[in-house]
Amino acid sequence: MKKYLLFLLMAAGFSACKKEETTAIKPLDVNVAVTYNLSANTYSLPLNKVKVKFTNVSTKVSREFDVPDNGIVTVNQLSPGFYDIDASVTLSASEYTAITNIPVEKEVTFNASIKNKQITVDFAEPLNLTLATGFTGDWVIKQVYYAGSDRINGALYRDQFIEFYNNSDKVLYADGLLFAETVGIVSRTSAASYHLTSTGQMDWTKSQNMPSNIDANNDYIYARALLQIPGNGNQYPVQPGKSIVVAQTALNHKSPFIGNDGKSVSVLDPTLTVDLSTADFEAYYAPLLARPLASDIDNPNVPNLNVLSFFGNDMLFDNPGRYSYALIKMEDGVDPNTLGQYPYPTKATPSSSATKYFQIPNKYVIDAVEVQPLEADDRIPKKYNTTLDAGFTYVPKGSYTSQSIIRKTEKTVNGRIILKDTNNSTEDFTFLDIASPRGFK
Numbered sequence: 001m002k003k004y005l006l007f008l009l010m011a012a013g014f015s016a017c018k019k020e021e022t023t024a025i026k027p028l029d030v031n032v033a034v035t036y037n038l039s040a041n042t043y044s045l046p047l048n049k050v051k052v053k054f055t056n057v058s059t060k061v062s063r064e065f066d067v068p069d070n071g072i073v074t075v076n077q078l079s080p081g082f083y084d085i086d087a088s089v090t091l092s093a094s095e096y097t098a099i100t101n102i103p104v105e106k107e108v109t110f111n112a113s114i115k116n117k118q119i120t121v122d123f124a125e126p127l128n129l130t131l132a133t134g135f136t137g138d139w140v141i142k143q144v145y146y147a148g149s150d151r152i153n154g155a156l157y158r159d160q161f162i163e164f165y166n167n168s169d170k171v172l173y174a175d176g177l178l179f180a181e182t183v184g185i186v187s188r189t190s191a192a193s194y195h196l197t198s199t200g201q202m203d204w205t206k207s208q209n210m211p212s213n214i215d216a217n218n219d220y221i222y223a224r225a226l227l228q229i230p231g232n233g234n235q236y237p238v239q240p241g242k243s244i245v246v247a248q249t250a251l252n253h254k255s256p257f258i259g260n261d262g263k264s265v266s267v268l269d270p271t272l273t274v275d276l277s278t279a280d281f282e283a284y285y286a287p288l289l290a291r292p293l294a295s296d297i298d299n300p301n302v303p304n305l306n307v308l309s310f311f312g313n314d315m316l317f318d319n320p321g322r323y324s325y326a327l328i329k330m331e332d333g334v335d336p337n338t339l340g341q342y343p344y345p346t347k348a349t350p351s352s353s354a355t356k357y358f359q360i361p362n363k364y365v366i367d368a369v370e371v372q373p374l375e376a377d378d379r380i381p382k383k384y385n386t387t388l389d390a391g392f393t394y395v396p397k398g399s400y401t402s403q404s405i406i407r408k409t410e411k412t413v414n415g416r417i418i419l420k421d422t423n424n425s426t427e428d429f430t431f432l433d434i435a436s437p438r439g440f441k
């Protein structure tokens with residue numbers, strides 16, 4: 001009996017040791033190759049100034065690495081997990097011009113990213129990061145208040161707004177600017193209904209009646225809401241370092257008001273919401289709807305946006321952050337109403353009444369901000385490519401928290417605040433605990 005018990009104990013010990021050996025998670029080395037996406041072969045840009053950053057999606061812990069001249073980075077002892085991998089480099093205007101012989105007035109930033117990449121214990125594939133530069137313009141999206149405020153004590157979603165900023169040193173005119181809430185896959189469960197690309201996003205090449213001679217996935221974005229600032233071209237000047245606030249409803253949401261149904265609308269805690277009575281523009285959907293929201297009040301002192309397409313009963317931004325935002329300026333006299341419109345690329349043939357979405361060429365996008373949900377498990381494939389936004393941003397407390405995303409202050413020159421703009425929202429944006437129209441961070 002004693003021998004039998006001893007045998008069992010030894011077997012159990014061996015089994016435990018074996019299990020411990022086989023389930024141990026061992027760090028591994030990962031190689032990353034960094035290159036530039038250059039249209040010309042007459043010059044080369046420096047790789048030894050590039051930084052590569054690995055951020056563990058679960059722990060939020062980051063490690064940063066310098067890239068050597070050969071462009072190959074070895075990341076040693078990386079724990080298995082899901083990672084956001086970003087590469088970035090900024091060249092001064094003089095340095096970029098000296099290398100390329102292309103005159104520029106501003107510094108030039110190149111970005112590359114791979115989001116939510118799973119690194120397993122047996123991971124062996126090379127990671128390739130191709131640096132690309134995007135357009136950095138005079139206008140930027142400064143703040144987006146999409147989360148809304150508390151459902152009971154705040155204003156729910158009716159206090160949402162978006163803010164655009166003149167980041168240049170000259171007067172700009174807001175007349176004719178458009179902005180879009182852009183569409184794509186918003187959940188893993190819904191993805192099965194659509195034709196998808198290798199990245200997991202919608203494959204717009206499969207959309208009904210899509211032209212075959214264009215790159216529908218990479219050269220365009222698609223809007224479920226497209227709104228335009230009115231004006232004759234020089235009607236709405238914006239000074240350097242100043243912004244314009246576009247409200248869902250241009251009212252002081254801290255104070256009670258009478259809704260269009262004749263009933264009083266108020267909040268229990270005014271500190272959770274914002275005063276939008278001095279907004280520059282507002283969205284007014286009531287004339288377009290059979291049953292508008294009670295909170296959709298027309299402020300006669302605030303100009304209304306031109307609504308080219310809309311979703312829902314008002315300018316309702318998605319509270320979880322599953323859609324993204326683009327600022328657009330049409331050139332060459334193109335009328336935005338003439339842009340193509342296409343239905344979702346569903347596997348099932350769309351009905352004749354299926355909603356169609358404006359197709360907007362990337363060349364007209366002057367700024368874009370990719371937004372993602374708070375929880376890593378809820379993240380969705382990126383809608384924007386690296387030339388529009390190499391990263392993404394989000395509010396850290398999630399929906400109905402009064403938080404907004406806001407572009408970081410980079411520097412102040414002669415009293416004028418210049419906001420950070422590298423075409424990477426992960427680096428360019430932070431958040432406010434309470435949204436603040438015309439505020440800074």
